[in-house]
Amino acid sequence: MADLSLSNVRKAFGAFNVLHGIDLKIEDGEFVVFVGPSGCGKSTLLRAIAGLEDISGGDIRIGGEIVNHVPPAERQIAMVFQSYALYPHMDVYTNMAFGLKFAKIPKDEIDRRVRKAASILKLDAVLDRKPGALSGGQRQRVAIGRAIVRQPKVFLFDEPLSNLDAALRVNTRIEIAKLHRELGATMIYVTHDQVEAMTLADKIVVLNAGRIEQVGTPLDLYHAPANLFVAGFIGSPAMNLMEARVIALENGHLKLSVGEQHISLPYSGAPVAPGATVTVGIRPEHWIPGDGPSVKIEGTVDLVEHLGETSIVYLRLADGQMITVRYPGDIFCTAGDRFVADAPAAAVHLFDAAGQAMLGRRSGPAYGILGQEFRAR
Amino acid sequence: MMAETAPQSSWVKRIEPWLLLAPMLIVLATVTAWPLARTAYLSFMHASLDDGDLPRFIGFGNYLALMKDGDWWHAVRNTAFFAVISVTLETLAGVAIALLIDSQIKGRGALRAVMLIPWAIPTVVSAQMWQWMLHDQYGVVNALLIKLGFISHGIAWTAGAGTAMAAIIAVDVWQTTPFMVLLILAGLQIIPRDLYEAAKVDGAPGWAQFFYITLPLLWPTLAVAILFRLLDAVRMFDLAYVLSSKSRETATISIYARQQLVDFQDVGYGSAVAMLVFLMISLVAAVYIQVTKIRLISE
Amino acid sequence: MKRLAKTVALTLLKIVVVFYTIFPFYWAIVSSFKSGAALFSVDFFPAIDLTNYRDLLTNGNFLRNILNSAIVAVSVVTLSLIFAITSAYALGKMKFRGRGIVLAGILGASMFPQIVVLSGLFGTIRWLGLYNSLGSLVLSYMIFSLPFTVWVMTSFIRQIPAELEDAARMDGCSTWAMIWQIYFPLLAPALASTGLLAFIASWNEFLFALTFTLSDTVRTVPVGLALISGSSRFELPFGTIMAASVIVTVPLILLVLIFQRRIVSGLTAGAVK
Numbered sequence: 039m040a041d042l043s044l045s046n047v048r049k050a051f052g053a054f055n056v057l058h059g060i061d062l063k064i065e066d067g068e069f070v071v072f073v074g075p076s077g078c079g080k081s082t083l084l085r086a087i088a089g090l091e092d093i094s095g096g097d098i099r100i101g102g103e104i105v106n107h108v109p110p111a112e113r114q115i116a117m118v119f120q121s122y123a124l125y126p127h128m129d130v131y132t133n134m135a136f137g138l139k140f141a142k143i144p145k146d147e148i149d150r151r152v153r154k155a156a157s158i159l160k161l162d163a164v165l166d167r168k169p170g171a172l173s174g175g176q177r178q179r180v181a182i183g184r185a186i187v188r189q190p191k192v193f194l195f196d197e198p199l200s201n202l203d204a205a206l207r208v209n210t211r212i213e214i215a216k217l218h219r220e221l222g223a224t225m226i227y228v229t230h231d232q233v234e235a236m237t238l239a240d241k242i243v244v245l246n247a248g249r250i251e252q253v254g255t256p257l258d259l260y261h262a263p264a265n266l267f268v269a270g271f272i273g274s275p276a277m278n279l280m281e282a283r284v285i286a287l288e289n290g291h292l293k294l295s296v297g298e299q300h301i302s303l304p305y306s307g308a309p310v311a312p313g314a315t316v317t318v319g320i321r322p323e324h325w326i327p328g329d330g331p332s333v334k335i336e337g338t339v340d341l342v343e344h345l346g347e348t349s350i351v352y353l354r355l356a357d358g359q360m361i362t363v364r365y366p367g368d369i370f371c372t373a374g375d376r377f378v379a380d381a382p383a384a385a386v387h388l389f390d391a392a393g394q395a396m397l398g399r400r401s402g403p404a405y406g407i408l409g410q411e412f413r414a415r
Numbered sequence: 416m417m418a419e420t421a422p423q424s425s426w427v428k429r430i431e432p433w434l435l436l437a438p439m440l441i442v443l444a445t446v447t448a449w450p451l452a453r454t455a456y457l458s459f460m461h462a463s464l465d466d467g468d469l470p471r472f473i474g475f476g477n478y479l480a481l482m483k484d485g486d487w488w489h490a491v492r493n494t495a496f497f498a499v500i501s502v503t504l505e506t507l508a509g510v511a512i513a514l515l516i517d518s519q520i521k522g523r524g525a526l527r528a529v530m531l532i533p534w535a536i537p538t539v540v541s542a543q544m545w546q547w548m549l550h551d552q553y554g555v556v557n558a559l560l561i562k563l564g565f566i567s568h569g570i571a572w573t574a575g576a577g578t579a580m581a582a583i584i585a586v587d588v589w590q591t592t593p594f595m596v597l598l599i600l601a602g603l604q605i606i607p608r609d610l611y612e613a614a615k616v617d618g619a620p621g622w623a624q625f626f627y628i629t630l631p632l633l634w635p636t637l638a639v640a641i642l643f644r645l646l647d648a649v650r651m652f653d654l655a656y657v658l659s660s661k662s663r664e665t666a667t668i669s670i671y672a673r674q675q676l677v678d679f680q681d682v683g684y685g686s687a688v689a690m691l692v693f694l695m696i697s698l699v700a701a702v703y704i705q706v707t708k709i710r711l712i713s714e
Numbered sequence: 715m716k717r718l719a720k721t722v723a724l725t726l727l728k729i730v731v732v733f734y735t736i737f738p739f740y741w742a743i744v745s746s747f748k749s750g751a752a753l754f755s756v757d758f759f760p761a762i763d764l765t766n767y768r769d770l771l772t773n774g775n776f777l778r779n780i781l782n783s784a785i786v787a788v789s790v791v792t793l794s795l796i797f798a799i800t801s802a803y804a805l806g807k808m809k810f811r812g813r814g815i816v817l818a819g820i821l822g823a824s825m826f827p828q829i830v831v832l833s834g835l836f837g838t839i840r841w842l843g844l845y846n847s848l849g850s851l852v853l854s855y856m857i858f859s860l861p862f863t864v865w866v867m868t869s870f871i872r873q874i875p876a877e878l879e880d881a882a883r884m885d886g887c888s889t890w891a892m893i894w895q896i897y898f899p900l901l902a903p904a905l906a907s908t909g910l911l912a913f914i915a916s917w918n919e920f921l922f923a924l925t926f927t928l929s930d931t932v933r934t935v936p937v938g939l940a941l942i943s944g945s946s947r948f949e950l951p952f953g954t955i956m957a958a959s960v961i962v963t964v965p966l967i968l969l970v971l972i973f974q975r976r977i978v979s980g981l982t983a984g985a986v987k
């Protein structure tokens with residue numbers, strides 16, 4: 039059993055609180071990704087799990103046992119570092135075998151494990167090289183190999199791909215996903231890259247300023263962000279968040295004023311008083327005219343960017359708020375043009391003054407329907 | 416099974432750094448703190464190995480006598496003069512030569528290698544070399560000056576009243592300017608080159624680049640280098656000892672202190688001298704660090 | 715035209731600097747090859763006459779002095795580096811209360827004027843029974859060599875990324891294994907340059923060597939060299955002195971030139987941040 043649970047884990051550096059009571063359960067074999075802005079405490083949390091930082095409060099359990107004071111090497115975990123942290127003075131073989139020697143594992147067993155890991159990672163040919171003589175991708179694989187040979191219950195990765203170039207990053211990402219499937223081990227992966235988070239994770243943990251904002255599957259976070267922070271953080275370009283005022287709630291519809299225009303949304307949640315401030319969220323890629331009830335917002339074009347596969351239009355509303363609209367393919371308009379952006383009401387998110395989501399799971403527009411049509415055929 | 420090791424591990428963690436530091440701290444205390452305390456203690460004693468008396472406490476007696484000791488004040492003046500003049504010359508020459516080397520692409524390595532030669536020569540050796548070059552009858556310096564018609568007969572450089580100190584300064588400048596050059600070169604290397612390009616684009620002439628870019632960015636390095644040199648100069652001993660023996664004209668405070676301690680065997684008085692040397696050097700360092708605001712310890 | 719003048723001026727300047735830097739040593743070499751009356755003539759390219767060298771090398775004291783210097787310098791360097799690497803690990807990689815004070819103390823000790831401890835240290839050396847022995851020098855040279863090596867090694871060890879230590883902890887390295895299996899090999903180049911500088915400083919030291927040793931058999935080279943005198947008051951021993959100077963200096967210069975880069979990095983690690 040290698041499930042892992044954190045209860046009320048706190049960490050302070052001196053008087054500076056970095057983690058404010060983290061509660062989290064990670065199931066055996068799960069691939070969990072921690073995301074969050076730089077400095078929010080992702081690495082600190084990972085290092086606390088590894089035992090590299092002493093925690094200031096709470097409990098960390100691995101396989102049901104409290105490991106708060108167990109030294110890192112005895113927690114049956116392995117970690118892959120951002121800079122790889124390979125020992126520059128040892129060859130690849132010794133780098134991988136180093137930890138096993140301390141664990142008093144017999145020599146032939148060490149040899150067997152190192153060679154097996156090397157063959158999985160295609161490192162057989164470079165076993166006697168020093169890290170300095172390896173390419174970035176090879177170093178990265180040695181770092182992973184060093185983790186594999188320990189046969190840990192939990193793998194920890196701290197932004198392992200950030201030092202690779204773009205093409206290699208995609209490849210290695212796929213390799214890591216495959217590795218997870220093959221080993222079936224629990225993996226915790228820290229990144230600030232959304233694509234990595236969305237593609238790798240069974241479960242994403244969004245951290246902000248030392249607190250968990252939301253835990254969920256990638257699509258949960260995308261379609262049902264629990265709060266403003268997650269809404270703004272997940273998705274790129276970021277969701278449009280517009281200030282709005284409640285005008286009235288009548289026969290199941292919420293009338294709002296956004297950028298001096300009125301919109302109306304089907305609403306069945308808790309009652310809201312007219313005059314309350316709320317935030318309306320619509321993802322740039324969801325401004326697609328639908329055939330159901332829709333929300334229309336009018337503005338002036340500030341700038342258009344043509345990316346080939348998509349076009350991005352920056353709109354200025356009457357009250358000065360800016361919104362981003364992303365269309366597939368080309369769109370022809372120029373700065374100064376008047377423009378009406380149109381999104382299905384089902385794609386609109388709503389957050390109360392405290393930043394909490396007021397509506398349930400939202401669904402994107404046309405593609406979902408298209409998908410159903412494909413399946414129907 | 417995972418062991419629960421909380422109490423022990425935190426206790427070990429707390430003393431571990433001190434265990435690692437202990438050998439170094441003990442040795443360092445044996446050769447600095449303890450002798451310093453003993454020197455301080457002896458400085459309040461009448462303790463002369465000459466007259467066979469038992470040491471006895473005389474309070475500030477040694478210090479009071481020192482205040483009226485003309486030779487001591489002469490040594491202080493000599494030391495101050497030597498330190499200020501030699502460090503100034505070394506700094507100016509060091510900056511000039513470093514800029515010269517830095518501006519060259521060709522022969523830069525060779526020039527730097529040449530700079531290392533005087534630095535590597537033991538001070539006693541360079542003192543002897545210059546002693547020979549400056550010899551009044553057979554020295555090559557006098558021979559050249561006579562040949563060129565500057566002087567008509569040899570000058571006793573290292574013995575003359577006015578020239579001995581000049582000779583010592585000249586040798587010190589010869590020997591330690593390379594140290595300055597090496598440090599300044601390293602300091603110049605960390606100045607980003609594109610700053611100069613930006614300055615050129617802004618139309619700044621060479622002198623402005625020096626005063627507005629080179630000097631301010633070099634200053635942290637230069638300030639530390641000057642401090643090291645200054646402290647070295649204030650405690651200078653070997654050069655003057657070998658070059659002009661123990662002449663009053665060139666005696667530094669270190670020479671004077673050793674004379675009292677070893678030659679005259681006046682341990683109490685000599686210790687008082689040493690304590691004053693310590694106080695003066697600490698003062699120089701403290702004032703210098705205050706004035707230049709250099710940060711020697713980075714956290 | 716102006717450009718040409720500038721190039722000529724710079725070249726001239728370089729020649730002057732190089733000449734001024736090298737000439738004294740060149741003159742020492744030249745003089746060491748002259749004996750008898752030849753020594754007193756100003757001759758820049760004399761015939762090579764090895765009399766002075768033969769005199770020196772048949773004089774047991776000089777060789778003994780060199781051996782003494784080597785023994786002292788090697789012992790000082792070895793001990794300092796061993797102490798320095800454990801201390802540097804504590805000061806550069808561990809967080810503990812009092813770290814700042816220790817660093818400040820070491821910095822203070824590196825500025826320590828040697829003359830100040832002369833009388834106090836004399837007592838300690840007597841008490842330890844080290845007077846007039848090489849041990850007195852090994853001990854007293856710690857005063858400059860330890861603060862320097864600790865300081866420089868601390869700044870070198872800090873440049874090693876923290877993740878490496880984390881990785882080693884995950885691999886089960888104890889502190890002791892960390893120091894000797896991870897940092898020691900990684901710091902080898904830094905140890906070489908720091909050790910070389912400490913070696914040169916010990917090799918060149920004069921004040922303590924002059925004060926704590928008496929007999930010819932325990933003297934080090936600088937003292938021996940300062941005290942060489944002719945057989946009569948009127949004999950000028952400069953030929954011999956120059957030969958001795960050359961013998962003492964040439965190995966140092968070779969070492970310094972071979973390890974040029976190392977030396978510069980060692981010098982600057984302490985001073986340039």
Ligand SMILES: Nc1ncnc2c1ncn2[C@@H]1O[C@H](COP(=O)(O)OP(=O)(O)O)[C@@H](O)[C@H]1O
Nearest residue numbers: 051054056074075076077078079080081082083
């Ligand atoms: N050893 C430390 N001492 C003091 N503050 C630290 C230390 N390590 C991290 N921090 C602080 O804790 C916060 C979280 O850091 P980290 O976990 O590295 O963030 P990230 O999410 O970018 O990985 C940051 O504000 C950082 O400055």
Ligand SMILES: [Mg+2]
Nearest residue numbers: 080081082197
């Ligand atoms: Mg991080």
